[in-house]
Amino acid sequence: MADKRSSQALRDFISETEEIIGSLNLDLVRLADSLDCGDCDPDVLNGIFRGAHSIKGLAGMFGFDDLSRLSHSMENLLDGLRLGKVPFTQALVDTLFSALDTLIRLIDGKSGDEHFTLDLTGILAQLGEAAEGQAPAAGGPLAGLELDAGILNVLTEYEEHRLVENVRKGRRIHLLRMSFDLASFDQELAEITQQLKQHGEVISTLPSAGELGARIAFQVLFGSDLDQAGIAVLLDREDLDIRTCGGGVNARPPEEPIAAGPLAEFAVTEPDGPADAENGEGGSSLRSISRTVRVDIDKLDLLMNIVGELVLSKSSIADINDRLKSSGDKALATELGKATRILERRLQELQKSVMDVRMVPVGQLFEKMTRIVRRVANEQGKKVDLDIRGADTELDKLIIEDISDPLMHIIRNAIDHGLELPEERRSAGKPEKGLVRLWASQKGNHVVIEVHDDGRGIDLAKVRRKALEKKLISANQALTDEECYDLLFMPGFSTRDDVSDMSGRGVGMDVVKNNIAALSGMIEVDSRPGQGATMTITLPITLAIIKALIVQVADRTYAIPINSVLETLMIEADAIDTVEKREVIELRRATVPLLRLDQTFGLAATDQNPDRRLFVAVVGLAEKRMGFVVDELLGQQDVVIKSLGKALGFIRGIAGAAELGNQKTILVLDVAGLMNEALRGESSLNV
């Protein structure tokens, strides 16, 4: 295919293939899991086949011969597998995984440069070998079934095979007929299919020919151990007609249809209610085409920026309103105030809707991780189960993108450094298979992602030794466990003498930590010797527009993201105690360390009176608490965070700049960074 496709079409192609690959990946993992029982779920297998098939079709349209050949070989092998011509083995699953890996690399490459290609000789040979010697599918006892030609003629080769398989398994083959409202048949059928799948396999769903009125009739070909009465009870539908066409352990003769309701008019019935009349006529507004659109994230960003600007304009109007109230026309000010409040509400709705669109479930991210886990485990000769929870927790798409590499690195580390080899685990009295937990949950405005492995845990003595060797600490330096964990995140630190291929791919944990900090997130470590380690990542749900607490320190104004602020207090100077040279306050029987922002940023206090009242913004991230001491609390405001850019991005303690409504720009504090620095005792930053 030499014709030129537009770059938009190419982008569509890339994102559709990425989507397909996402589900291929998950399905392959499911397929691999079913190796143990030797029988694979036909739906899963067919899903994988369809994925490869779709990619092949698309690749051809874009003239990507390499991709086309690869997906064709995969499809061919999968077709053999789903038609029962190729045996289902570990080697086959491994081949499919390597093929998927190659496919991903190929598409990754093409998304940057459409002329990118890879040497496929090896993988194509592997796929070809695996598909070789396909035994013809066992001839099926289809003839014994009382199915009329009208049905047999519309079954695809694959569906025929499933029919045979069901008969072979000794299941009864039933033909269920029922009719639905044209407006809702798809949902109703989906529900019924779901119910039926619990008790067998839905082989095919066929629309019955006839006049299309307000109703449409379907026949569902169903293989199951249930008998007619069982199905009637299961589905509990008035208009259900069941015919058993054969099969069954004892190859029972077809039973008489049982009447669960009126049988006469399956194919087509006239509209029988006002609701139907409404649906029967085709107004163009009812036109049902695909209900999803795919949007470039840049467009959403632009939209978000515009919303941000609107929010700022609204603040300016509110500001003018305040001035009008105190100096001008009171009545006009009241009216403007009302209008502004309505505008504010609508803007909030708009903002929320745009935010919602940006939100995607972390499941998308976790899908990618399943593949990493498998690959690393295979390469290391380790056995690993991945336990995923909270996959539907939502995060901003951009955060998902940016957290993907750090998360991958953490998971590689967990398997590479954390989990022991099977024999080592056995002798430690643990199950051979290691467990990696990947859990996500939402806590307020944050999402917490927890990576836990049940391996050997972090060897603190070893960490210390290494840090000494690397001269990161001095020989007699006393370190708490937590301080030891912090060493892991120092540049250039690695506890393995030989950097393994997987974990040591150019990045250290310091990069991981910086990447997470750049997202205003933080990472914490916990470990128990012999029981495993946990890395907990806390991330804000979004970065685009945030509510911020505006504070004044000396004569400067700063913004603190409100999602980190737990409460604000006014304290007298004598409420401050000093413990181990650190200033603290007592708050509900807990000790909260203080950080004086004026000192932190090297600002001269405007009011030198030591007894003056101070304000404290108590901030918290994950389990840590700290009080930021400021001079004034100026109130809450929506701010749009803008990055400081590469030139200034390194400034510690500052996450970015924000515009306020009155065209002023202020700095937004990096709460996680400040807390970490302060807890480590380096509370003097230079700005």
Added chain:
Amino acid sequence: MAKKILIAEDSLTMRSLIVSTIAAMGDYETVEAANGFEALRLLPREKVDLIITDINMPDINGLELVSFIRGNDNYRDTPLLIISTEGSERDRAKGMALGANAYLVKPFAPDQLQQLIREYLD
């Protein structure tokens, strides 16, 4: 009035390619269905002059759609093209036997599709 073409195809990219190929002809309107069910729902609402369907779709397969269309008095004579990846020879034969007018193999060149459409609509 412009003649209308229904496209049943579950791949968004493929659907867009077909739509843009038809749009380039200038004379026809298109209605899109992302699966067989949507096609079934669109049929009675839209007066369709030509139907293009894929075979491998997630809910009902293209063969079933062809059979349904040919078994329905209203659409018995509506030209119907199957566009599918070269797959099972038997599926292809079944499609034609059920009354599809033509079977176009993916990947196809835009002018192949355009020529077929003209053949059945002009």
